[in-house]
Amino acid sequence: MALKLVQPKSQGRLTQDEFLERAKRSFGQEFWEYWIIYLGVAPAVCPKCKTESIRILRLADPSRKVGRQIWSKWYLWCQSCLHGIYCPPGTYFVKKGQPYILWNDRKALEKNLPKALKLIRPAGF
């Protein structure tokens, strides 16, 4: 699952709750609330406007693979109020069948990402 992928090996003994709690302290509450939607831990409801308008855009590089998984970064935002986040440091992958745009395709990025996106930055970065 996604959790395993973003969890550093040195923290392998943390429970999911401890892991999430640590991430909350690290990212800050506001960023974290969107991040856990990406992980699938929280329902896809916008923490700010409470609508179910969450969108995810994955940027992937098929030349960077780990096993059969493709390396990716992503944006997650609310289409309604346009608050969202860009993925924090860590390794993420596109799962089989998930749509994505190419990592270096700027035109596709401009086309798919709302121009008025209000990005929330993680507190510790």
Ligand SMILES: [Zn+2]
């Ligand atoms: Zn919203």
